[in-house]
Amino acid sequence: MRIDVLTLFPDMFQGPLSESIIKRARDKQIVDIHFHNIRDYSTDKHNRVDDYPFGGGAGMVMQIEPIATLIDKLKSERPYDHIIYMTPDGERLAQRRVNTLSLAGNLMILCGHYKGVDHRIREHYITCEISIGDYVLTGGELAAAVLIDSVVRLIPGVLSDETSALTDSFQDNLLSPPVYTRPAEYNGWRVPDILLSGHQANIDKWREEQAHERTLKLRPDLLGKSERS
Numbered sequence: 001m002r003i004d005v006l007t008l009f010p011d012m013f014q015g016p017l018s019e020s021i022i023k024r025a026r027d028k029q030i031v032d033i034h035f036h037n038i039r040d041y042s043t044d045k046h047n048r049v050d051d052y053p054f055g056g057g058a059g060m061v062m063q064i065e066p067i068a069t070l071i072d073k074l075k076s077e078r079p080y081d082h083i084i085y086m087t088p089d090g091e092r093l094a095q096r097r098v099n100t101l102s103l104a105g106n107l108m109i110l111c112g113h114y115k116g117v118d119h120r121i122r123e124h125y126i127t128c129e130i131s132i133g134d135y136v137l138t139g140g141e142l143a144a145a146v147l148i149d150s151v152v153r154l155i156p157g158v159l160s161d162e163t164s165a166l167t168d169s170f171q172d173n174l175l176s177p178p179v180y181t182r183p184a185e186y187n188g189w190r191v192p193d194i195l196l197s198g199h200q201a202n203i204d205k206w207r208e209e210q211a212h213e214r215t216l217k218l219r220p221d222l223l224g225k226s227e228r229s
């Protein structure tokens, strides 16, 4: 998979996408992530990329020309499965969308800043608008990093034990059962006996029951959803 990120702040991605599992996926060239600084495409002699909103009001709006020039350039180089805009008024991100995006070959992700981008970009280029939750960040960069992390970990070969993604919380609209490791007792707090029993069928049954119980208690809204919703 190739991911092109369009941003005014490429350095914001250096930490989150350069460590651990995502770093390894990039090193193994399972995913190729490119960052493009929108400011490099400014047509203004002062390198401006934003301007006051028509009609007045607070905040600045990212101008159409630099973004359109950059998107047109990238689109002339390869086809994109999705051109995504990170925005708090987009579709709220959930595992189902992450699953479908993980099947893509080429993704483009546009990060907004200030009051967002000129709406004509959204009307004429964007195919998918995504929010990571009902709260407002200073820009789309952290949201894009969350999206990229969630998508890349599902690409085959990224997780060392591929089945571990299948048992993630949310894959069946269920939360995961609790997990424990050694020591079996700490401070008088014991791991559930069943996990030490060696009886795999009983352990699997217990985990399934725990997943249902935890979902019922913590996220009953998930139980009303069909597995595909």
Ligand code: ADE
Binding pocket: 086, 087, 088, 130, 131, 132, 133, 134, 135, 136, 137, 138, 139, 140, 143
């Ligand atoms: N940009 C600012 N806030 C955001 C959010 N919650 N999700 C996606 N992009 C954003």
